[in-house]
Each structure stands twice: as C-alpha cells, then as structure tokens.
Amino acid sequence: MNDIKKKRPTIKDIAKESGYSKTAVSFAFNEPSRLSSEAVKKILETANSLGYFPNPLARNLSLQKHFSIGFLLPQNINHTMNNPYILKVIEGISKVCESENYTLTIIPPLRSSIEEAVKSAAVDGLITMGMGLENKIVEILDKRNIPLVAIDGNPSQNIPSVNIDDERASHDIMCEVLKRGHRNITIVSLSEDLFTDKISNIKTVPLLRRQGYERALKEYGLSLTDERISILLSECTFEDGVNLYSQIISQQPSVSCVVTMSDIVAIGILYKLRVEKIDVPATLSVVGFDNLLESKLISPRLTTVDQPGLDKGIFASNLLFDYIKGKIENTTRIEVPYKVIIRESLGEFNA
Amino acid sequence: MNDIKKKRPTIKDIAKESGYSKTAVSFAFNEPSRLSSEAVKKILETANSLGYFPNPLARNLSLQKHFSIGFLLPQNINHTMNNPYILKVIEGISKVCESENYTLTIIPPLRSSIEEAVKSAAVDGLITMGMGLENKIVEILDKRNIPLVAIDGNPSQNIPSVNIDDERASHDIMCEVLKRGHRNITIVSLSEDLFTDKISNIKTVPLLRRQGYERALKEYGLSLTDERISILLSECTFEDGVNLYSQIISQQPSVSCVVTMSDIVAIGILYKLRVEKIDVPATLSVVGFDNLLESKLISPRLTTVDQPGLDKGIFASNLLFDYIKGKIENTTRIEVPYKVIIRESLGEFNA
DNA sequence: TCTTTGTTATTTAATGGTTAATAAATAAAT
DNA sequence: ATTTATTTATTAACCATTAAATAACAAAGA
Numbered sequence: 001m002n003d004i005k006k007k008r009p010t011i012k013d014i015a016k017e018s019g020y021s022k023t024a025v026s027f028a029f030n031e032p033s034r035l036s037s038e039a040v041k042k043i044l045e046t047a048n049s050l051g052y053f054p055n056p057l058a059r060n061l062s063l064q065k066h067f068s069i070g071f072l073l074p075q076n077i078n079h080t081m082n083n084p085y086i087l088k089v090i091e092g093i094s095k096v097c098e099s100e101n102y103t104l105t106i107i108p109p110l111r112s113s114i115e116e117a118v119k120s121a122a123v124d125g126l127i128t129m130g131m132g133l134e135n136k137i138v139e140i141l142d143k144r145n146i147p148l149v150a151i152d153g154n155p156s157q158n159i160p161s162v163n164i165d166d167e168r169a170s171h172d173i174m175c176e177v178l179k180r181g182h183r184n185i186t187i188v189s190l191s192e193d194l195f196t197d198k199i200s201n202i203k204t205v206p207l208l209r210r211q212g213y214e215r216a217l218k219e220y221g222l223s224l225t226d227e228r229i230s231i232l233l234s235e236c237t238f239e240d241g242v243n244l245y246s247q248i249i250s251q252q253p254s255v256s257c258v259v260t261m262s263d264i265v266a267i268g269i270l271y272k273l274r275v276e277k278i279d280v281p282a283t284l285s286v287v288g289f290d291n292l293l294e295s296k297l298i299s300p301r302l303t304t305v306d307q308p309g310l311d312k313g314i315f316a317s318n319l320l321f322d323y324i325k326g327k328i329e330n331t332t333r334i335e336v337p338y339k340v341i342i343r344e345s346l347g348e349f350n351a
Numbered sequence: 352m353n354d355i356k357k358k359r360p361t362i363k364d365i366a367k368e369s370g371y372s373k374t375a376v377s378f379a380f381n382e383p384s385r386l387s388s389e390a391v392k393k394i395l396e397t398a399n400s401l402g403y404f405p406n407p408l409a410r411n412l413s414l415q416k417h418f419s420i421g422f423l424l425p426q427n428i429n430h431t432m433n434n435p436y437i438l439k440v441i442e443g444i445s446k447v448c449e450s451e452n453y454t455l456t457i458i459p460p461l462r463s464s465i466e467e468a469v470k471s472a473a474v475d476g477l478i479t480m481g482m483g484l485e486n487k488i489v490e491i492l493d494k495r496n497i498p499l500v501a502i503d504g505n506p507s508q509n510i511p512s513v514n515i516d517d518e519r520a521s522h523d524i525m526c527e528v529l530k531r532g533h534r535n536i537t538i539v540s541l542s543e544d545l546f547t548d549k550i551s552n553i554k555t556v557p558l559l560r561r562q563g564y565e566r567a568l569k570e571y572g573l574s575l576t577d578e579r580i581s582i583l584l585s586e587c588t589f590e591d592g593v594n595l596y597s598q599i600i601s602q603q604p605s606v607s608c609v610v611t612m613s614d615i616v617a618i619g620i621l622y623k624l625r626v627e628k629i630d631v632p633a634t635l636s637v638v639g640f641d642n643l644l645e646s647k648l649i650s651p652r653l654t655t656v657d658q659p660g661l662d663k664g665i666f667a668s669n670l671l672f673d674y675i676k677g678k679i680e681n682t683t684r685i686e687v688p689y690k691v692i693i694r695e696s697l698g699e700f701n702a
Numbered sequence: 703t704c705t706t707t708g709t710t711a712t713t714t715a716a717t718g719g720t721t722a723a724t725a726a727a728t729a730a731a732t
Numbered sequence: 733a734t735t736t737a738t739t740t741a742t743t744a745a746c747c748a749t750t751a752a753a754t755a756a757c758a759a760a761g762a
Binding site: 710 | 733
Binding site: 020021022023024027034035036039061062064 | 739740741742743746747748
C-alpha cells in the first residue's frame with residue numbers, strides 16, 4: 001500500500017489544471033449548458049484524468065441538504081431494532097428513500113441524549129416513532145428548519161402524524177375477548193406507559209390503548225381497577241414476553257386471557273407457554289397487537305390487531321418528503337385503517 | 352406560523368453580536384480554556400440569547416467527519432430490508448453505532464447505481480453485505496479514504512471481512528440430509544448465484560455454499576448434475592419461498608428434501624406446505640440457513656445452520672471503527688462460528 | 703530603560719462545492 | 733457608431749473548526 005496520504009483532487013485542482021474557475025468546473029458537471037462546449041470538454045477531461053468527483057461534505061454544505069432522512073430511535077437499540085413491527089416501518093421508509101434517491105439515517109440517542117442527537121442530526125427531515133415529543137425537540141427542529149413526521153406519536157400534538165385509531169382498535173379487540181366470556185384478564189402495557197401521566201399530559205399510544213380497553217371493560221361492567229383485571233408493563237421484545245409468564249401467573253393465578261399491546265411480546269409469551277406445555281387457548285388465551293408475519297407462523301396463530309407497519313412507514317416518509325420539498329405547509333395527520341384478526345390463540349372461556 | 356424565512360443565527364452572527372471573532376465563539380463551545388473566562392461568558396450568553404447552535408453540515412465539513420457509518424444495500428430494498436437475517440446484522444451494527452455516538456446510514460442504490468451511492472455517501476466507513484465487491488467500488492472508497500468491511504462477501508478478496516466458513520457449513524448440513532437417506536434433493540440457491548460465474552471469478556457466498564453441498568454429495572456418490580438433484584434460484588424473501596413450492600414440485604416430483612440457503616425462504620416454503628396440508632417432514636423435509644427467531648417459532652421447527660447475525664454486525668462495525676480511528680492498518684478477516692441445528696423439519700427418508 | 707523570553711489571548715486563513723450576482727466578451731439590432 | 737441582447741466566465745459568500753500566525757502583556761535579564 002501507499003504510505004503517502006493520498007489527497008483527493010478538489011474542484012480547485014481541476015480549476016487550476018484546466019485553466020478555468022471553480023465555478024466553471026462546477027457548471028461543467030451540473031449545468032454544462034452554461035459553458036461553451038469547448039470549456040466543458042476540457043474540464044471534464046481534466047477531471048477524469050485526475051479522478052475527480054465532488055466531496056459530498058462540501059457539496060452538502062453548499063446545497064444545505066443532506067440527502068438523507070432520519071429515523072429517531074425513541075429509546076436505546078435494545079428496545080427498538082429487534083421489534084419486527086418497528087423494522088417493518090423502517091422497511092417502508094427505506095422504500096420511499098430509495099425512490100427519492102435519499103439515504104435513511106438511523107439516529108440513536110447521542111451521548112444518551114435524544115436532544116443532542118436531534119441537534120446534530122445530519123438529515124433533511126425526521127421521522128419519530130412511538131414517542132410523545134417533548135417541546136424542546138420540536139423547538140430544535142423548528143429552529144433547524146427540519147420537518148418532522150411522527151408515527152404512533154401523540155395525535156393530539158400539533159405535529160404531522162401517522163396513526164391508527166388506537167383507542168378504538170383496543171376497544172374492539174378487548175370486546176372480542178370479553179364477548180368470549182373472559183373476565184380474568186391480564187393487560188400487558190408497554191413500559192412507556194409509565195411516563196405518560198407523570199411527565200406531561202401527552203397522550204401516548206399506550207395510554208390511548210388503555211383507554212380503549214377501559215371503555216370496552218365498562219361496557220361489560222368492569223373497570224381497569226377491578227380485581228379481576230391486572231396490568232403489567234413490559235418492554236417491546238420477545239425476551240421480555242418470554243419472561244413475563246411467571247409474572248402473569250404470580251400476579252393473577254386465575255387469569256384466562258392475556259391482552260398485550262404488542263405481537264412480539266405476545267409471541268414471547270406463546271413461546272414460553274409452548275415450552276411449559278400450557279394449552280393455548282384452552283387454559284390461557286393470548287392476544288397481541290400489530291399482526292406481524294410471525295403471528296401467523298406460530299402455533300397457535302395469534303389473535304391480534306392488524307396495523308399496516310409498512311404503509312405507515314411509506315405514508316410517513318411520503319408526507320415528510322412533501323414537507324421537505326415545500327409541497328405542503330399545513331399540519332397533516334394521516335389515520336390508517338386497522339383490522340381485528342381473530343385466530344386460534346383466542347378461545348372461549350370455559351368456567 | 353411565521354411567513355418570514357427564519358434564518359438560523361450562524362457563528363458569524365454570534366461573533367459580531369458578542370464583539371469577538373468566529374474562532375473565539377468556536378472555542379467558547381469546544382475549548383473554553385483557551386479564552387478568558389470573561390470572553391467565554393459573554394459569548395455563551397450571546398449564543399444562548401440568539402438561540403445559536405452549530406450547523407452540523409458546516410461542522411462536518413471542517414472536521415472532515417460525518418459521524419455516521421453506512422450500510423450499503425446490495426440490491427433494492429424489496430430484497431434486503433425484509434430479510435430478518437439482514438435486519439439482525441443491522442441491529443448489531445446499530446448497537447455499536449449507538450455506543451460510539453454515531454448514526455447508521457442505510458444506503459440504497461442511488462439512481463439505480465451502487466457506484467453512485469458510494470461516491471456520494473456521507474459516511475466515515477462502510478459495511479457491505481452479501482456482495483462480491485466490484486473493483487470500481489473498492490477504488491472509489493480507496494480514493495475517498497473510506498474504510499470498508501464486508502459481511503458475507505467474498506473472503507478471497509483482499510478486503511476486511513466477517514464471514515462464517517460457508518463451504519464447510521453447507522457441507523455439514525447437506526451431510527445431515529444425506530445421512531437420513533435423502534437422495535432426491537432440491538437445492539434452492541440465492542439469485543446472486545446467477546452472476547457469480549459470469550461476471551467475474553469472485554466467489555460469493557452462494558457459490559461457496561454450492562461447493563459445500565457438492566462436496567457432501569460427492570461423499571455419497573452424487574453430484575450437482577445428477578438427475579436426482581435439482582437447483583432452483585430464489586430471492587431472499589418469504590414471498591418467494593411461498594411461491595417456490597409449485598416450482599419445486601413441477602421440476603422434481605419425487606423430491607424428498609428441499610435444502611435452501613436462507614431461513615426466510617425455507618419458512619415461506621413451510622408456510623405454503625402447511626396451507627397445502629403437506630406433511631413435513633413425512634412427505635417433504637425442509638432445511639434452511641441462518642437460524643432466525645422465526646425458525647423456532649414455526650411448526651415444524653426448522654432444521655438450519657445457526658450463524659450469528661447480531662455478532663456479525665457487531666464484529667464488523669467494531670472492526671470498521673478500528674479502521675476509522677486508525678487503530679489498525681492491515682486487512683483483518685474475522686471468521687465466526689456456525690452450528691448445525693437439527694429440528695423437526697428434517698426427517699428420515701422412507702422409501 | 704530596553705531587549706529577550708515566555709505566557710496568554712485572539713485572529714487570519716484554509717477547508718470545498720454551489721450559486722446569486724456581477725463582469726466581460728461577443729453578436730445582433732437600431 | 734451606439735444600444736441591446738446573448739453567451740460565457742468569474743467573484744464572493746455560504747459555514748464551523750483549527751493550525752498557524754499575531755498581538756498583548758508580564759517577567760526576567762542586560
């Protein structure tokens with residue numbers, strides 16, 4: 001190898017070598033019609049012989065563009081990048097990025113701070129997922145003139161968003177559970193739920209879903225505080241689902257149905273139940289939320305709420321690109337359809 | 352909203368406003384010890400009151416750093432971002448990025464060209480996956496001084512890499528198939544296999560695996576050209592697996608075992624077999640490669656080769672950061688262990 | 703007192719591609 | 733010959749960081 005630090009030729013070198021100005025070199029590449037064909041020829045020849053191509057950093061600076069959109073991780077990687085639902089959304093975003101000739105930047109917290117990450121994110125637009133956005137972050141993005149679209153965020157905030165009707169969807173699936181006679185129910189909420197009430201009055205998705213469950217329970221003369229209903233918290237991972245089983249049983253031995261807010265958690269529970277040779281749904285029913293591919297692969301197949309992760313990603317990023325291009329100005333909110341999917345993991349309650 | 356284009360204050364504005372130079376402002380943030388405490392105080396106050404923080408683009412230019420590493424997609428999104436194995440690798444990379452305070456840039460082809468994408472990628476290092484790297488791309492990265500680590504690439508190229516011993520792993524699992532009496536076998540290779548021989552003499556992963564199968568077959572007196580062995584090609588997706596079943600049967604009605612190079616394809620096949628009510632493994636055995644989470648969820652559980660996707664991502668990105676930081680210079684190749692996992696999808700052949 | 707040396711504080715200039723604004727040169731029209 | 737239009741090319745600004753240069757000032761020595 002060459003020990004001498006190879007220095008890449010810059011536009012200045014091409015200018016000097018070809019006898020034209022930097023501007024002329026730039027035009028030769030980007031707007032050749034503004035130069036004489038003689039100049040273009042000479043410049044391109046020079047550039048070619050020196051192996052020149054523009055430095056992306058400098059290019060991005062002068063264009064004030066990054067040619068990338070960001071996906072802001074709401075928590076650390078362990079709780080995000082192994083959730084197939086989130087990955088499905090990312091897949092949708094990538095598809096749009098590809099067709100827009102953009103890259104997709106996955107943005108973890110920077111020095112443990114989401115705010116820091118947002119300050120220095122090298123992106124033209126940002127998509128968040130599953131977070132109630134603090135004002136500070138919105139303010140930074142506003143100052144930086146970076147548009148934002150929130151997926152599964154807080155639909156009551158004045159931010160462009162893509163959501164399903166989480167309250168109604170949760171109500172609907174809980175009704176299916178109650179309709180089948182279940183009364184001793186364990187609800188597995190997501191751990192973000194913890195923060196919901198405390199930090200602010202932001203209605204995050206877990207809270208909306210709890211409200212949906214609550215409304216359904218009321219219709220059957222129950223409430224969230226009824227002793228037959230218990231609530232557990234879990235991270236959104238398969239492993240947490242696996243570990244949840246012992247908690248469920250110890251907290252409420254008479255439980256007949258577990259209602260979770262996430263398929264991957266439900267699948268973890270189902271997996272554990274199979275290992276423990278507990279009959280689903282005869283002994284215990286399990287219900288999820290998302291409708292992953294995995295949910296129809298596992299036996300018994302999972303009863304769940306289908307929500308279009310891929311489409312959410314596509315809609316959100318298309319919307320984001322509209323903002324980036326200045327096509328729209330107003331705060332657009334997109335509500336995508338959901339669908340209750342009844343499969344074998346939910347059975348009738350037999351007293 | 353404000354119709355006036357908000358112009359973010361720049362370092363120049365803070366300099367002017369505070370009465371110090373641009374450099375002084377920069378030092379106030381990055382090296383306050385080089386200024387009088389009086390100057391620091393005044394500058395920070397000014398910056399704060401004007402709501403200044405550094406423009407990442409300009410910052411990156413002067414530092415000649417992007418604070419991001421790239422993951423280069425070998426094909427279009429449809430064939431990559433929905434493969435759980437690739438996503439597992441990406442998860443591993445993200446973990447390292449998070450701890451290094453870097454972002455991860457997913458880089459699809461730019462204007463349908465991987466070469467273009469590499470030219471303008473705003474990253475400090477690049478990870479590729481499952482591609483035999485053309486010289487052109489290596490050359491561009493060399494010019495740009497951007498280090499590269501290849502996962503599942505061509506181990507014979509002089510490029511830092513992370514691989515398993517694909518030839519031996521494939522040999523081993525094929526032996527398990529043959530040991531159980533199977534002789535009418537359909538091999539499902541990956542579509543990249545097509546290019547392998549034609550374009551260059553690069554040994555891509557599919558080719559290595561074919562060679563491993565071949566060696567095993569020879570040990571049992573068979574060969575790839577034997578009429579009892581047939582080879583099909585497939586994209587690495589669930590859907591392609593589902594659609595493959597009819598091809599398998601039409602090409603070789605007497606097949607007793609399907610050996611695939613990818614779990615997600617095998618899972619697609621298994622899913623279709625379940626829909627068609629074909630007994631696995633009594634009528635047809637199926638073998639995969641990767642050992643996804645899904646492979647132990649599906650019934651029957653999939654026989655496969657376990658390879659550590661997460662670790663591959665972690666190793667590759669750690670190696671890449673070593674190159675970025677200049678900690679190492681030589682071309683390091685990492686070989687990670689694999690393991691044959693026998694599960695219910697592979698049975699004995701009953702004549 | 704005047705120079706030398708050392709220390710601290712601050713500024714200049716370069717980094718690199720793009721483009722608005724400007725200038726220069728040439729052709730066309732009056 | 734003079735004005736107008738068109739083509740071609742250049743200057744300067746954008747922006748944060750930092751190596752290198754400079755300025756300011758004090759202490760030490762002649």
